[in-house]
Amino acid sequence: MSHEVTEMPAPVRQFSIQLSSTRRGARLGRLLVIQQLVDWGLPFEATGQVVAELAANAITHGRVPGRDFRLSVALSVTGTLRIEVYDSRGDRIPHAHDPDAGDAESGRGLVVVGACADRWGVALGPVPGKVVWAEIDLAPGR
Template sequence: MNPKLDLRITSGTRQFAIQLSATRRGARLARLLVERQLDDWGVPSEGAAQVVAELASNAVLHGRVPGRDFRLTLRLAADGTLRIEVTDARGDRVPRIAEPGVEGGRGLLIVAAYADRWGVDAGPAPNKTVWAELSRTGAYAAVRQSAAAFRAK
């Protein structure tokens, strides 16, 4: 594995991007790198790490094409909104939250719980990008407050 790393700070937005092997090891590394990068930026990483774990796992399990990597990108806007993007090599497999009684897709409930918004962008062919946005005041903040209240009991 030869990860390609891209760190940028432009007009108040911080960006981190890396290409990782589409393996379980690559997915685990994605989560660890997010935790480290957000720590360096002074941003809480609990929810973001959960989202990245799910999206990277999906890229490895469902978006894998032999010999092709996946790309992880983080963008931290000046207002504190964190955008997570995972791009894989299978544009033909669009993730969906599972319907009741259907196997698979339940992990995206984690993404939906932490993210204020999430979605899928096609292309360039044959790729797709699954993204999630977490703000400091939206759903992510509500989950953190609920978890803190639960721990306090």
């Protein structure tokens, strides 16, 4: 995980939606992103898994009653797909748990994100929230 903000080239394509901080909102976000990737002619399996995990974290650990979360995907000219999930809990910074730590009920989502994405991290703000992001390199030869 990285706490640095990576600068992504201007996006070629982008999609963003605000969703309710519920399981239904998280599921809808995953389905809408998958459909968007299909429409763009891009692979969606790894991205769908990353979106599912980040959205689940947003509604579980980043939820503030009455506040939504925002889900965005952007494709750069270099072939990098960036997924961002903004939630309202900047005081709760996620970190990946040790996958060998036993039978923990939670904490595996970011391990999955780390396995599916080429990079991921957290950026604080806009206040009071945070953005958890992941990048997947889709360009050939990467």
